[in-house]
Amino acid sequence: MNTYFVSDAHLGVSERAIERQKERELIRFLDLVQSDGKQLFILGDLFDFWFEYRTVIPRGYHRLLAKLSEVVEKGTEISYLAGNHDFWLGKFFEDEIGMHVHVEPFSVTIGNAKFFLHHGDGLAHKDLGYRILKRVLRNRLNIWLYSLLHPDLGIKLARFSSRKSRDYTSQKDYGEVDGMRVFATQKIGEGYQYVVMGHNHKPILERIGNGYYVNLGDWISHYTYGVFDGNKFELLKWARD
Secondary structure, three states: OEEEEEOOOOEOOOOHHHHHHHHHHHHHHHHHHHHHEEEEEEOOOOEOOOEOOOOOOOOOOHHHHHHHHHHHHOOOEEEEEOOOOOOEOOOHHHHHHOOEEEOOOEEEEEOOEEEEEOOOOOOOOOOHHHHHHHHHHOOHHHHHHHHOOOHHHHHHHHHHHHHHHHHHHHHOOOOOOOHHHHHHHHHHHOOOOEEEEOOOOOOEEEEEOOEEEEEOOOOOOOOEEEEEOOOOEEEEEOOOO
16 A cells, blocks of 8 residues: 655645635645555645644644545555644644654655654754744643634734745745765765655655655745655646546
């Protein structure tokens, strides 16, 4: 059975009609995963922002969340790696859907191949500011303080901040050195066959030494995903209706 990989759908980033269509495409993709997938790895930023209150989650995604739950119930294992828009993941994905949640990059062996999975955030050489901000935003005390805001206000502020962050990073000069590729090269040198990331929204499948650097692209303009059949990794483009 196949192992699937997807990243950076950023649901909620555009107007409602566009996002509803994107959600429908993701549900069709999950139908494929459910039909022949042993595992699915979501490498961050499925939503443009995600903040959980104890009894409240962002509205508008119930169809997709229900489909994710169905896929798990039918026997496909789903793992979610937090991205740079997923600072405030709670227990919803684990307790209500049955997904495995990772807040830090991790390694996994699939068949005989060693994978290292990383969202890709914070690897740019000129990104010290983000690495500091990441520590601040994932601080438990800061998360608790933010949760004291009324959900309507808290989610509105989170959505606004997410858009501002995306506008800023899209215009920032990170230098000529590709820190993600440098990191992938290092991991391949350590013995990993595949280093898979997202974050920069640029689909890449590149041979480096004895391994491969993969960037999964996004589901905003590219609609790309990865599939590993136990022997070969392919980066494919989803055929939209």
